[in-house]
Amino acid sequence: MRHWRAALVISVLVAFAGLAVTTSQGQSLTGEYKIGVLEPLTGPIAFEGKRHLEGYEMMRDLINERGGVMGKRLVFAVGDASDPTAAASEVTRLITREGVKILTGTYSSTLCGAASEAAARHNAIYWETSCVDPRFTRRGLKNVFRTEIDGTGFGWYNIEFIAKHLAPRFNLKPNQLKIAFLSEDSSYGQGVTEAARQRAKQEFGMQEVAAEYYAFATTNDFTPIILKLKQLNPDVVHQIARGNDAVIFWRQSREQNVLFKALVHAGATGYGSPDFGKALGTDGNGPFALLEPGPGFRVEVLRPEGQKIETAFRGIVQRKTGSYPLGGHQLAAGGLWLLKLVLDQAKTDDLEKFRAAVMALDLPVGSSVNGWGAKFADNGQNANERVQHYMLQWQGGQLVTVWPEEFTTNRAKWIPLGPWDQRK
Amino acid sequence: MCIIRASVTAVPQLLVSTVLLGGIYALIAVGLTLIFGIMRVVNFAHGEFLMLGMYLAFWAFTLLALDPYVLLFVSIPLFFGAGLLTYTLVMKGVIHASHNVQIFTTVGLSIALQNVALVLWTGDFRFVRPWYYSVVVRLGGTAFNLSQIAAFVVSVGFTVALFAFMKWSYTGRVMRATAQDRDAASLMGIDTDRVYGLTWAIGIVCVGVAGVLLAPLYPVYPTAGLQFVLLAYVVVVLGGLGDMVGALLGSLIVAAVEVVGSYVFGTAWKEVLYFLLFIAILLIRPAGLFGQRGTETLGV
Numbered sequence: 065m066r067h068w069r070a071a072l073v074i075s076v077l078v079a080f081a082g083l084a085v086t087t088s089q090g091q092s093l094t095g096e097y098k099i100g101v102l103e104p105l106t107g108p109i110a111f112e113g114k115r116h117l118e119g120y121e122m123m124r125d126l127i128n129e130r131g132g133v134m135g136k137r138l139v140f141a142v143g144d145a146s147d148p149t150a151a152a153s154e155v156t157r158l159i160t161r162e163g164v165k166i167l168t169g170t171y172s173s174t175l176c177g178a179a180s181e182a183a184a185r186h187n188a189i190y191w192e193t194s195c196v197d198p199r200f201t202r203r204g205l206k207n208v209f210r211t212e213i214d215g216t217g218f219g220w221y222n223i224e225f226i227a228k229h230l231a232p233r234f235n236l237k238p239n240q241l242k243i244a245f246l247s248e249d250s251s252y253g254q255g256v257t258e259a260a261r262q263r264a265k266q267e268f269g270m271q272e273v274a275a276e277y278y279a280f281a282t283t284n285d286f287t288p289i290i291l292k293l294k295q296l297n298p299d300v301v302h303q304i305a306r307g308n309d310a311v312i313f314w315r316q317s318r319e320q321n322v323l324f325k326a327l328v329h330a331g332a333t334g335y336g337s338p339d340f341g342k343a344l345g346t347d348g349n350g351p352f353a354l355l356e357p358g359p360g361f362r363v364e365v366l367r368p369e370g371q372k373i374e375t376a377f378r379g380i381v382q383r384k385t386g387s388y389p390l391g392g393h394q395l396a397a398g399g400l401w402l403l404k405l406v407l408d409q410a411k412t413d414d415l416e417k418f419r420a421a422v423m424a425l426d427l428p429v430g431s432s433v434n435g436w437g438a439k440f441a442d443n444g445q446n447a448n449e450r451v452q453h454y455m456l457q458w459q460g461g462q463l464v465t466v467w468p469e470e471f472t473t474n475r476a477k478w479i480p481l482g483p484w485d486q487r488k
Numbered sequence: 489m490c491i492i493r494a495s496v497t498a499v500p501q502l503l504v505s506t507v508l509l510g511g512i513y514a515l516i517a518v519g520l521t522l523i524f525g526i527m528r529v530v531n532f533a534h535g536e537f538l539m540l541g542m543y544l545a546f547w548a549f550t551l552l553a554l555d556p557y558v559l560l561f562v563s564i565p566l567f568f569g570a571g572l573l574t575y576t577l578v579m580k581g582v583i584h585a586s587h588n589v590q591i592f593t594t595v596g597l598s599i600a601l602q603n604v605a606l607v608l609w610t611g612d613f614r615f616v617r618p619w620y621y622s623v624v625v626r627l628g629g630t631a632f633n634l635s636q637i638a639a640f641v642v643s644v645g646f647t648v649a650l651f652a653f654m655k656w657s658y659t660g661r662v663m664r665a666t667a668q669d670r671d672a673a674s675l676m677g678i679d680t681d682r683v684y685g686l687t688w689a690i691g692i693v694c695v696g697v698a699g700v701l702l703a704p705l706y707p708v709y710p711t712a713g714l715q716f717v718l719l720a721y722v723v724v725v726l727g728g729l730g731d732m733v734g735a736l737l738g739s740l741i742v743a744a745v746e747v748v749g750s751y752v753f754g755t756a757w758k759e760v761l762y763f764l765l766f767i768a769i770l771l772i773r774p775a776g777l778f779g780q781r782g783t784e785t786l787g788v
Contacts, residue, residue, distance in 0.1 A: 106603060108711040110611035249756065278755035281715050284512070284706070287505040288750035291498045308613065308707040319624045319631045320501070339613040343707060347622055 097136040100158035102169030107146035115392030123397035148178035155182035165413040173197035173252035193399025197251040201445040209444040211399035217448035218330035219259025239269035244298035248280035253304040280306040305334025311343040325480030330354035332391025349487040356394035360465040360474035366430040398433040510743035511640030517723040517735040519694030525730015526667040526687040532594040535713025536601035541699015542708040567696030571689030605710035613707040635704040651732040728776030
């Protein structure tokens with residue numbers, strides 16, 4: 065009998081110990097909290113949508129290891145936003161059938177507008193982590209929030225890099241630089257490009273020699289544009305590419321032996337996508353892409369809380385994919401982590417209280433995943449200067465962090481870009 | 489709009505780019521015009537068979553180290569079989585139905601094939617990089633990629649072969665007879681169902697081969713066909729329904745408008761320009777530039 069009692073006591077102790085282990089932060093998770101995750105999972109941009117979904121899932125697991133959200137286990141109801149119409153109808157489905165009150169997504173600037181409008185009609189919270197269309201937070205919608213910088217921020221960063229990092233190394237003043245703007249014609253490409261054009265001209269007096277937009281899905285030959293660039297001889301090509309347009313433009317530039325001094329891009333698509341390296345290998349050495357941090361990033365320069373979550377996230381990505389986090393992973397994870405912080409603070413998904421918690425969030429740069437901070441404006445946009453971004457460069461077939469230099473152990477190479485066969 | 493004064497030095501390269509890009513469009517359009525012309529079916533799944541050709545090249549190259557140009561010979565019977573299979577399973581049942589039903593069927597087939605590819609191979613971009621993928625030939629101030637030349641040569645070869653087949657072979661004559669009057673052909677003892685099956689299969693072979701040839705030039709992904717197929721429709725209508733040589737020349741015209749229009753007016757204008765040309769041709773000559781007058785009333 066005594067043995068039986070002892071066994072029971074030990075069993076109970078072991079069970080409690082097990083519970084404590086499963087919630088590593090010492091908090092038990094009571095029930096589930098479901099949010100809607102909306103990404104393009106079919107169609108022409110599914111490749112990037114799936115990466116974002118992976119990023120959300122890995123961060124969700126990390127969040128659940130760290131106490132979940134509002135003390136509950138975070139779970140997803142996933143919707144496929146293959147185009148703007150599907151995005152809007154999936155939002156309605158997730159709200160009405162799955163019962164979610166918060167939606168996050170959608171990677172693409174062509175989708176986030178339609179999705180957030182649909183969410184607004186149901187008075188649901190829309191938490192955007194990736195799209196950068198500047199118009200997204202200019203519609204007076206009180207339910208809309210964005211953790212990523214907007215397109216004007218991308219344009220701002222790119223011109224900062226060109227004027228302050230590249231121009232001195234070309235032995236030119238910013239106003240002596242000849243710059244050609246080239247972009248795919250979506251709201252993302254136009255938003256970033258117009259912001260960059262404005263700053264380049266008004267603040268630095270750069271000489272714009274060309275500004276061309278193209279339809280990325282139907283442009284199969286860039287030779288006409290490249291021949292024009294040959295004639296105009298720009299120092300810098302500022303190109304916002306979306307997919308295979310980056311591969312075709314770079315390959316054909318090499319074929320035509322056009323020699324600009326640098327190419328600068330922004331975002332996780334085009335030159336910012338790992339596909340560019342897969343397609344071209346070391347032939348793709350040289351272009352810059354403004355992104356989240358990549359190899360070479362010095363995590364020790366972040367604040368202690370930022371170091372912890374950044375290291376943990378990198379670890380989980382490394383375990384699950386065997387590689388450094390990709391841009392899509394980082395955007396989704398960075399945004400979802402901020403959502404957790406807000407929900408834990410608000411303790412509710414009531415829009416007014418949630419909004420108050422968002423506005424109260426004040427994290428300096430270096431506090432979170434990707435070295436981000438947070439300070440949201442009344443329109444729901446995270447402050448561009450808090451969403452620290454980094455310039456990466458294709459070196460040896462991979463993207464490495466090269467700027468700002470205090471954040472990285474790597475240095476930019478091939479400034480200016482030399483002959484095509486000498487960029488190895 | 490950015491209008492630039494054409495540099496004389498750019499003219500040879502613009503010509504070369506036109507010819508090579510036209511070759512790629514022709515390769516895709518030849519199969520489409522055959523199906524369009526003989527069967528009177530608008531095949532909206534044409535781009536997806538192009539995508540399957542690209543995936544075939546990718547997997548053969550990745551798993552078996554098989555060069556796309558070697559694969560070309562294997563792909564012909566493979567796509568012929570795939571064409572017969574899809575005809576029997578999908579198209580045969582709707583070949584005598586209204587055009588609306590045929591359109592919905594091929595759109596359905598297109599979406600099904602895209603999503604099968606997405607499920608099987610994910611949405612990731614894949615690349616075929618044989619040793620010659622970045623070989624550039626420089627000649628007389630122009631530069632061009634070796635793979636593009638190969639695509640152009642094969643497209644001219646296919647066009648000539650199909651033209652000869654349709655013009656001088658017995659089967660070709662039977663196919664043309666079926667195109668002209670399905671009922672009369674049946675009364676003459678022609679097995680029209682067999683003709684349609686054969687036509688569909690040959691059309692699929694053309695576009696499948698095009699996919700194999702394009703794989704070293706463009707990324708492979710489930711919707712890769714979409715970026716080319718819209719242009720192929722323009723080419724087919726422009727060149728004349730069912731006309732092989734018309735498809736080749738129509739491809740060159742569309743490529744010229746695209747290349748020269750992009751250079752002179754700006755890339756954003758290229759689609760405006762060739763669709764304006766498209767509308768103009770339809771208004772002036774509805775049968776297309778090289779089609780026989782009146783063929784447009786045959787059913788499409």
